[in-house]
């Protein structure tokens with residue numbers, strides 16, 4: 001667990017995470033302020049659009065297990081498997 005000093009309004013702060021995984025961010029003043037940061041050690045991830053669809057481009061040929069995570073639902077749930085050719089996008093229209 002780390003504690004960071006508040007950043008003055010209008011300024012930003014950057015931080016590079018060293019390990020893949022979920023990082024929960026909380027405000028120790030306001031209980032309703034929180035965020036979730038998912039850190040990956042690869043580039044094959046997507047954030048779904050408002051309609052629940054997503055695409056992951058440039059996935060090398062092979063067999064993969066696709067997982068989904070939501071800050072309110074949590075967990076990893078297999079959402080599909082790609083058995084298509086090289087560079088084929090993985091996408092879903094049933095991520096709701």
Ligand SMILES: [Cu+2]
Pocket residue numbers: 027028029030033
């Ligand atoms: Cu706050």
